[in-house]
Amino acid sequence: MGKTPDLMAQVMAEPGGEQLHTCLSCGTCTAVCPIQWWNPAYNPRRLLRLAVMGQSKALLTSPTIWFCSACDQCYHRCPRGVRLSDIMAAIRAVALRLGIEPDRDSALVNERICAGCGQCAELCPYQAIALQVRRVLGKQKKVATVSAVRCLQCGICAAACRSNAITVPSFADGELLRQVRACEVGRLEPVEARL
Amino acid sequence: MVDASRHPKVTILAPATVQKVEGYIGNFHVSVEEQPRYVIAERCNGCGACAKVCPIEVPNEFEANIAPRKAIDVPHGQAVPLVYAIDMDHCIHCYQCVEACGKLDAIDLAQKPKQHELDVGAVVVATGFDVMDPSPMAEYGYGRYPNVLTGLELERLSNSAGPTAGAVVRPSDGQAPHSLALVQCVGSRDARYHLYCSGFCCMYTIKNAVALKTNQPDLDITIFYMDIRTPSKGYEEFYQRAREMGIRFVQGRPAAISEDPVTHNLRVLAEDISIGQTIELETELVVLSTAAEARSDSGQLAERLTIPRDTNGFFTEYHPKLRPVDTPIEGVFLAGADQGPKDIPAAVAQGSAAASRAARILSTDSQLIEPTVAYAWPERCISAQGKKCGICATKCPYKAIIVEPGSAAQIVPASCHGCGACVAECPHNAITQFHFTDAQIIAQIGALMAVQPERKIMAFMCHWCSYGGADNAGSSHFQYPASSRGLRVMCSARMDSDFVFEAFRRGAGMVLVSGCHPQDCHYITGQQHAARRFERLAGTLEKMGISPQRFRVEWISAAEGQKYARVIREMDEALRAMDPAQIAAENQAARAQLDSRLRRWPDVPGVAETLREYPEPTLGPLASLAR
Numbered sequence: 001m002g003k004t005p006d007l008m009a010q011v012m013a014e015p016g017g018e019q020l021h022t023c024l025s026c027g028t029c030t031a032v033c034p035i036q037w038w039n040p041a042y043n044p045r046r047l048l049r050l051a052v053m054g055q056s057k058a059l060l061t062s063p064t065i066w067f068c069s070a071c072d073q074c075y076h077r078c079p080r081g082v083r084l085s086d087i088m089a090a091i092r093a094v095a096l097r098l099g100i101e102p103d104r105d106s107a108l109v110n111e112r113i114c115a116g117c118g119q120c121a122e123l124c125p126y127q128a129i130a131l132q133v134r135r136v137l138g139k140q141k142k143v144a145t146v147s148a149v150r151c152l153q154c155g156i157c158a159a160a161c162r163s164n165a166i167t168v169p170s171f172a173d174g175e176l177l178r179q180v181r182a183c184e185v186g187r188l189e190p191v192e193a194r195l
Numbered sequence: 196m197v198d199a200s201r202h203p204k205v206t207i208l209a210p211a212t213v214q215k216v217e218g219y220i221g222n223f224h225v226s227v228e229e230q231p232r233y234v235i236a237e238r239c240n241g242c243g244a245c246a247k248v249c250p251i252e253v254p255n256e257f258e259a260n261i262a263p264r265k266a267i268d269v270p271h272g273q274a275v276p277l278v279y280a281i282d283m284d285h286c287i288h289c290y291q292c293v294e295a296c297g298k299l300d301a302i303d304l305a306q307k308p309k310q311h312e313l314d315v316g317a318v319v320v321a322t323g324f325d326v327m328d329p330s331p332m333a334e335y336g337y338g339r340y341p342n343v344l345t346g347l348e349l350e351r352l353s354n355s356a357g358p359t360a361g362a363v364v365r366p367s368d369g370q371a372p373h374s375l376a377l378v379q380c381v382g383s384r385d386a387r388y389h390l391y392c393s394g395f396c397c398m399y400t401i402k403n404a405v406a407l408k409t410n411q412p413d414l415d416i417t418i419f420y421m422d423i424r425t426p427s428k429g430y431e432e433f434y435q436r437a438r439e440m441g442i443r444f445v446q447g448r449p450a451a452i453s454e455d456p457v458t459h460n461l462r463v464l465a466e467d468i469s470i471g472q473t474i475e476l477e478t479e480l481v482v483l484s485t486a487a488e489a490r491s492d493s494g495q496l497a498e499r500l501t502i503p504r505d506t507n508g509f510f511t512e513y514h515p516k517l518r519p520v521d522t523p524i525e526g527v528f529l530a531g532a533d534q535g536p537k538d539i540p541a542a543v544a545q546g547s548a549a550a551s552r553a554a555r556i557l558s559t560d561s562q563l564i565e566p567t568v569a570y571a572w573p574e575r576c577i578s579a580q581g582k583k584c585g586i587c588a589t590k591c592p593y594k595a596i597i598v599e600p601g602s603a604a605q606i607v608p609a610s611c612h613g614c615g616a617c618v619a620e621c622p623h624n625a626i627t628q629f630h631f632t633d634a635q636i637i638a639q640i641g642a643l644m645a646v647q648p649e650r651k652i653m654a655f656m657c658h659w660c661s662y663g664g665a666d667n668a669g670s671s672h673f674q675y676p677a678s679s680r681g682l683r684v685m686c687s688a689r690m691d692s693d694f695v696f697e698a699f700r701r702g703a704g705m706v707l708v709s710g711c712h713p714q715d716c717h718y719i720t721g722q723q724h725a726a727r728r729f730e731r732l733a734g735t736l737e738k739m740g741i742s743p744q745r746f747r748v749e750w751i752s753a754a755e756g757q758k759y760a761r762v763i764r765e766m767d768e769a770l771r772a773m774d775p776a777q778i779a780a781e782n783q784a785a786r787a788q789l790d791s792r793l794r795r796w797p798d799v800p801g802v803a804e805t806l807r808e809y810p811e812p813t814l815g816p817l818a819s820l821a822r
Contacts, residue, residue: 024384026421027466031450031473032334043471077334077450079385079421 004056010094011051017090019082023048029074029084035067042067044074044084051091060095066102069152070125096149105169106151107158109144113165116142120157120166126150129157196275207276208311216318216500219595219610220526221562225313231306232280234267238301241269241277245292245302253285255358259348261366262358267292272356317526317553320510321546322496324532327382327389327486335381335483340454341367342461342480346377346396349403349482363407365480367459372479374415376463377404378449382486384421389486391507395538396484397424401437403482408440417443417476419465427540445474452481487536500527501594503719509535514717520549523593523719525562525610528552567613567630567685571596572800573603575625587617587626590688592719614718615689619728624799631684633691634801640697641809643680648702648812649778652679652766654709655694657687659717661709663753673760676767679707686710688721692732693793695746699736700789701811704770704778705745707762712750722750739785744769745778 004010011017023045030036030045042064050059059065070085078084095101111134121129121144128150131142144157144166158166158173167173199205208229215226234245251266258264266285269277281292281304293302326347330338337343342365344352355361365372377400382388397420404416423444425431438444449465455477463476489508497504502522503511510533513521520528528549531542556562571587578584578598585598587606595610596617604626606617615628627633644653656662662683668675684690687710698706708729716722729748736746749762797803 024421025468026448027446027468028448028450030466030468030471031447031464036473040472043466045466045468046471074450079380079387079448081386 002057003054005054007054007056007059007094008052011087011090014090014093016083016086017093019080020048020051020087020090022080023052023082024080025049026079028077028079029082032073032077034071034073035069039064039067044068044088047091048084048087051087059091060098060100063103065091065095066104066149069154092149101149104148105153106148107146107153107155107166107168109146110165110167111136111141111143113163114141114143115163115165116144117162118144119160119162120144123156123160124151125154125156126152128152196273200275209276210280211311213496213499219607221316221556221609223315223318223526225315225318227311227313229309229311231308232278233283233286233302233304233306234279234281235301235303235306236276236278238299239278240299240301241279242299243269243279244295244297245279248291248295250289250291251285251287253282258351258358259345261348261351317528317556318500319528319530319546319549319553320496320500320502320522320533321530321549322490322493322533324487324536325490327488329381329483329485332381332388334451335378335449335481336452336454336461337483340452340459340461340481341365342372342454342459343452344480344482346399346403346482346484350399353403353406363480365459371411373413374478375404375407375417375480375482376461376476376478377416377418377482377484378452378463379418379420379423379484380448380486381483382488383484385486389488389507391536392424393484393487393536394424395487395536398430398433398538400482400484401434401442404442405433405437405440408437408442412441415443415478417445417463417478419445419447419449419463421446421448427538445476447474487532490533493533500524502527505535509533520545520552523612525593525612526553526556562609564609564611565613567615567628568608568611569595569606569613569615569617569626569628571604571606571617571621571626575623575799576603577623577625579603584623587621590616590620590720590724592616592721612718614686614721615684616686616718616721616724619689619691620724624795627799628685628689631689632801633693633796633799634805636682636684636694637697637802637805638809639682640694640701641805643682644698644701644703645809645812649704649775649782650678650770651703652705652707652763652770653698653703654679654681654707654763655687655690656681656683657710657721658683658685660711660715660753661687661749661751661759664709664751664755664759667754667756668760669756671756673756675760675763678704678767678770679763686716686718686721687725688718690725690729692728692735693796695732695736696789696792699741699745699782699785700793702779702782704773704775705747705766707766708746708748709751709759709762712752715752736785739788741781741785742773742777745773745781 008020012020025045027045030043033044036042047059047065068085068088072085075083116131118131121131128147129144132145133140134143153168155168155171158168200207208227211227211229213225214228217224245267246265249265249267252263254260255262255264257271267279267281269279296302329335351357352359352363353361364370379396379400383393400418404418407414408416423434425434445467447465447468449463451464453462460477460479461481463478466473493504493508502524505511510529512519512529512534513523522529530546530549573579579602581601587604588596588598593610593612595607596604598604615631618626618628656665665681690708695706710725711722713722733746737743747766751759797806
């Protein structure tokens with residue numbers, strides 16, 4: 001890897017990547033991107049540029065290609081109507097074909113508790129959850145399975161699960177509750193009294 | 196303007212609307228309605244006493260609505276003629292102006308619209324453009340945040356004759372700003388609004404920045420841009436000067452503008468793409484360089500003048516390079532930004548060009564036209580027999596055909612450009628084209644297909660493109676087989692389906708129909724008519740039993756000699772791959788249908804004689820022997 005002259009063609013061949021060549025590199029997307037505010041290393045305009053210039057190593061090994069949450073804030077402002085989230089998905093698809101996967105956590109399913117209702121799969125904005133039949137405690141059973149590649153740890157599934165079978169690492173219920181309690185510190189009432 | 200008003204041969208009708216345009220080059224008849232001013236122009240001396248006493252104040256359109264005007268006013272200080280007019284939408288009939296006018300007695304509240312009927316030789320359209328309202332672009336906050344202005348508003352503020360006598364101030368508090376951000380490409384180069392570049396905003400923004408920086412050197416000016424476009428003489432040098440003065444240029448399109456609710460300062464959020472970092476710039480005033488767009492009423496005027504408009508609403512010139520000020524309607528010319536956004540030097544140049552193009556017509560008593568115009572035989576036209584038709588008029592790209600129920604279609608030779616679309620489209624063969632009559636074309640097909648037609652490719656070409664392409668192939672020595680026989684007409688629109696039928700009836704092995712690419716057609720819509728016609732024809736021929744590879748439609752430009760040679764090579768290969776006996780058999784099988792399609796052709800003057808003069812070649816053993 002390093003430079004791949006036809007990287008642009010590869011991205012454009014993926015569904016959603018067709019508009020890559022229409023980008024003017026004006027920077028509207030980067031400026032409005034909420035992820036960019038949280039992590040300035042993420043520059044969607046630059047990623048598109050790397051794809052156009054065939055810089056495959058710099059692009060595909062960048063951890064930031066997995067960041068886009070498809071909020072489409074940029075899409076509504078783009079002067080060329082480029083749907084950046086689709087192009088990001090196309091770039092990720094090219095990376096996956098080369099065996100590159102994101103180095104990050106994803107939502108975890110406790111298969112013993114999972115009732116297989118499928119509500120999480122329905123609600124996931126990234127189609128990261130699918131129901132699969134698995135062997136759990138010696139029994140065949142339908143359980144939710146999370147694709148580590150697609151999951152962006154938004155936590156919608158964890159909040160929605162009626163069996164409390166899903167959790168998001170580093171944003172587990174217990175951790176969040178401790179944080180909520182921390183906010184209560186300094187109040188006059190004793191915290192324990194209300195919990 | 197003042198010079199124009201004093202010129203003995205110039206009449207200014209204002210405020211006026213063009214209501215109807217009839218006639219043709221050299222003989223236009225224009226109906227104009229002069230709207231009432233409610234002030235008698237001959238008596239008004241422009242003293243302004245009436246405006247002083249008028250109690251009504253409304254937004255002043257000339258001042259970009261940031262200053263008031265009275266209900267009786269002149270459009271602006273330099274208006275010609277300098278005659279006051281009452282805005283009846285706002286007048287409350289208090290008659291204070293009548294009193295103030297006094298002895299001059301210039302105010303006439305009963306004035307009626309005046310109708311003018313003008314006979315003119317040429318028309319120049321110079322109706323200008325509109326400025327886009329940026330309020331729909333919510334991300335920039337125009338209309339919500341007081342300190343977000345448009346370029347035109349800044350222009351009026353900085354004008355010494357403007358509402359603030361040249362002081363640029365913040366609308367929120369009336370204070371002079373210490374910092375200013377200018378945002379380029381607002382609505383231009385934006386697929387959501389206008390994809391085109393408005394062209395002049397870069398320069399007027401730099402001009403405003405330089406002027407403000409000259410007056411107030413400590414003013415902090417930032418220009419956000421996608422690309423700075425300085426293509427004309429001296430422009431790049433001016434841009435350089437602006438940079439040297441310390442004006443900050445940031446390449447990056449702002450994504451959002453937000454406001455501090457207390458100070459009304461603005462925060463411009465953009466990525467500075469040269470460092471790849473998002474910046475948030477706090478500034479006291481933001482000016483948006485809004486797009487130029489076609490006037491909202493350009494459609495109405497286009498309809499009255501029968502001139503075409505492009506997808507953006509601007510009037511279309513005859514040819515973008517070679518006839519940039521002419522319209523497809525002979526005698527109607529374009530000047531300025533109604534044809535497309537342009538800056539002052541370009542608009543002045545185009546105005547001068549349009550005036551001299553018009554003068555060319557006015558200075559002669561007669562107009563030379565191409566001899567290849569169309570002619571409708573009154574006795575053959577079914578409209579003359581009271582039947583409804585008018586197909587020819589709908590196909591004419593130049594509105595040169597007048598069809599009135601009860602009388603025959605009338606083609607105005609001065610407006611006709613000679614494409615021949617009407618000739619080919621007339622279902623009753625009632626129209627002919629001089630020098631390209633059906634008889635002449637039959638004679639050519641007859642001569643070209645006289646010997647061994649089953650081994651030949653009958654190629655119909657248009658004068659401007661595909662014939663040029665064939666010529667280019669020859670002069671560039673691109674080799675192609677000698678089996679093609681070319682027949683030139685002015686436009687692919689003239690290529691009647693009957694010509695193709697006739698070629699097959701005479702035993703042609705292959706037929707090629709070629710013309711310009713759609714965007715290159717020299718007769719605006721000629722190629723489109725042809726494309727539709729031949730799409731249908733391909734199906735008809737297939738149903739008749741003619742193999743699909745024997746009829747081909749190709750659009751070849753005058754520069755595509757390579758393509759012409761390739762098409763002929765491919766067709767020749769396909770022809771050689773076919774058995775001549777099969778071609779003969781197909782032609783024989785289709786014969787009855789071909790004859791039936793062409794049965795009424797001999798009624799057309801000259802056709803019967805030509806068909807007799809060029810009998811069909813005898814096919815048969817000779818053809819198969821040659822293989």
